[in-house]
Amino acid sequence: MTRPQTLGVLGFGDAARTITASLQEVSPREILVWKRHPWSDDVRASAQGASVTLCAEASDVAKRADVLFSLVTPTAAAEVADRVGGSVAGKFYVDLNAASMRAIERTAEVVTANGGRFVDGAIMGPLKRQRHAVSTLVSGDEAEALAEMLRGWQMNVRAIGTKPGLASTVKMIRSVYTKGLEAAVVEFMIAAKRCDATEAVLDSLEEIIELGPFLLPLREMVRELILEQVPHAARRGDEMEQVTLTMQQLGVDPLTAGSAFKRLRWITEERRLKERFAGEEPTYDAVLDALAE
Numbered sequence: 067m068t069r070p071q072t073l074g075v076l077g078f079g080d081a082a083r084t085i086t087a088s089l090q091e092v093s094p095r096e097i098l099v100w101k102r103h104p105w106s107d108d109v110r111a112s113a114q115g116a117s118v119t120l121c122a123e124a125s126d127v128a129k130r131a132d133v134l135f136s137l138v139t140p141t142a143a144a145e146v147a148d149r150v151g152g153s154v155a156g157k158f159y160v161d162l163n164a165a166s167m168r169a170i171e172r173t174a175e176v177v178t179a180n181g182g183r184f185v186d187g188a189i190m191g192p193l194k195r196q197r198h199a200v201s202t203l204v205s206g207d208e209a210e211a212l213a214e215m216l217r218g219w220q221m222n223v224r225a226i227g228t229k230p231g232l233a234s235t236v237k238m239i240r241s242v243y244t245k246g247l248e249a250a251v252v253e254f255m256i257a258a259k260r261c262d263a264t265e266a267v268l269d270s271l272e273e274i275i276e277l278g279p280f281l282l283p284l285r286e287m288v289r290e291l292i293l294e295q296v297p298h299a300a301r302r303g304d305e306m307e308q309v310t311l312t313m314q315q316l317g318v319d320p321l322t323a324g325s326a327f328k329r330l331r332w333i334t335e336e337r338r339l340k341e342r343f344a345g346e347e348p349t350y351d352a353v354l355d356a357l358a359e
Contacts, residue, residue, distance in 0.1 A: 071094060071095040071096065071132055072094060072095060072096045072097075072098065072130060072131045072132045072133075073086075073089065073093075073094040073096070073097045073098070073131060073132070073133055073134075073135065074097075074098045074099075074100070074127040074128060074130065074131025074132075074133070074134045074135070075097065075098070075099045075100070075118070075127070075134075075135045075137060076100050076124055076127065076128075076134060076135065076136045076137065076138055076146050076150070077099075077100070077101065077136065077137040077138035077139075077146075078099050078100075078101040078109060078112070078113070078120075078137075079137065079138075081137050081162070081189065081193055082099065082135070082137040083112050083116060084193050084194060084197055084198075085135070085137070085193070085197070085198050086099065086116045086118050087115065087116035087197075088197035088198035088199075089198045089219060090116055090117050090118070092198070092219065092220050093198075093218075093219035093220065094219070096119065097116070097117075097118040097119070098118070098119050098121055098126075098127045098130055098131055099113060099118045099119065099120055099121065099127065100120075100121050100122075100123065100124040100126070100127040101113075101120060103122065105120065124146060124149040124150050125149060125150055125152070125153050127150070128150035128153035128154055128157075129153045131157065132157060132158075133157060133158040133160065133212075133215070134150070134154065134157060134158065134159045134160065135160050135162055135187075136159065136160065136161045136162060136163055136173070137162050137163065138163060139163070140163045140164060140165035140166070140169055141169075143161060143163045143165055143169055143170075143172075143173045144169065144172045144173045144176060147159070147161075147173045147176040147177055148176055151176055151177070151179070151180040151182075152180060154177055154180050154181065154182030155180060155181030155182060156181060156182075156183070157182055157183060158182075158183045158185060158208065158211075158212050158215070159177045159182040159183065159184050159185070160185045160187045160204070160212065161173050161174075161184070161185070161186055161187060161234075162187040162188070162189060162202075163234075164188060164189070164234060164237055164238070165234055166234075166238065167231045167234070167235050167238075170186050170230055170231035170234050171230060171231055174186070174206070174230040174231070183208040183211075183212075184206055184208065184230060185204050185205070185206045185208050185209050185212045185230075186204065186205045186206050186209075186230045186231050186232065186233045186234050187202055187203065187204045187223075187233055187234075188202065188203045188204075188233040188234045188236060188237035189201075189202050189237075190202060190203055190237060190240075191222075196222075198219070198220065198221055199220060199221060199222050200222065201222050201224070202221065202222060202223045202224070203223075203224055203225075203226050203233040203236060203237070204223055204224070204225050204226070204233050205225065205226055205227045205228065205229055205230060205231070205232035205233040206228060206229070206230045207228050207230075209225035209226070209227070209228065209233075210225040212225075213225045246322070249321070249322045250322045253313070253318065253320070253321065253322040253323065254267065254322075255267075256318050257312075257313055257316050257318045260316045260317060260318065261316060279291060289350045292350055292353050292354055292357070293348065293350055293353055295333050295339055295353065295357070296339045296340055296343050296348055296353060297340065299330050299333040299334050299339060299340070300330075300334040300340065302330050303327060303330030303331045303333070303334050306323060306326050306327035306330055307327050307331075309323045309326075309327070310323045310324050310327055333357070337356055337357055339353065339356060339357075342356060343356075
């Protein structure tokens with residue numbers, strides 16, 4: 067496949083700055099960037115440092131570029147696609163905005179209605195460390211063709227399907243774990259600090275991690291945690307109810323603990339796994355099907 071010569075980037079936040087500065091070392095002949103006015107001194111300096119050309123109008127970038135990366139805020143993604151709609155015909159338009167399914171579908175409709183080659187993209191790794199070679203998933207009818215092209219720019223891009231929105235949805239689902247873990251750490255450490263017990267809490271967690279499922283390979287850990295919901299969800303839900311009360315008594319809003327309590331109570335009262343699989347040795351697939359039905 068012919069390697070495109072000009073990359074257009076819509077938006078110039080941290081992600082766009084990192085990718086453009088890194089790509090300049092290996093790939094496109096020219097990188098054009100659109101950033102909303104007014105341009106701060108910091109934006110101008112970043113553009114100069116990355117050797118990119120700032121453009122006043124998004125449509126100017128779209129007209130001159132061979133491939134477009136959208137790196138704006140998720141709420142602005144469709145509006146920006148509307149701005150450039152008349153200039154995307156025949157060009158790859160890669161939405162990298164980590165937006166919801168419906169937002170991605172709306173942007174895809176705008177781009178494809180104007181003859182653009184829409185691809186949904188999700189940056190999955192540490193961008194600051196891996197820069198333009200960060201692991202990126204793409205989906206859509208044009209995903210495989212785009213992935214092949216961007217590998218020519220030494221980008222680590224993998225197509226996972228033809229449905230627009232799939233790549234971003236995978237990232238959103240994964241974030242339940244990754245960002246949920248961050249939220250849980252913040253919440254329990256606030257509570258631990260409130261009662262002067264940070265070291266005792268961390269010591270206890272180290273013991274649990276060494277004995278529990280968390281040192282297993284990922285798929286084995288997930289399998290074990292899913293299967294444990296059959297016998298243990300009710301008891302653990304009762305415990306989390308007391309946890310939320312404890313957090314409140316410490317003056318901590320139990321946002322994470324309260325969500326865990328609600329999920330465990332839902333498993334017990336709505337899905338009724340213990341009753342459903344009474345007398346059986348349920349399989350992982352059967353339990354997961356019962357939860358997801």
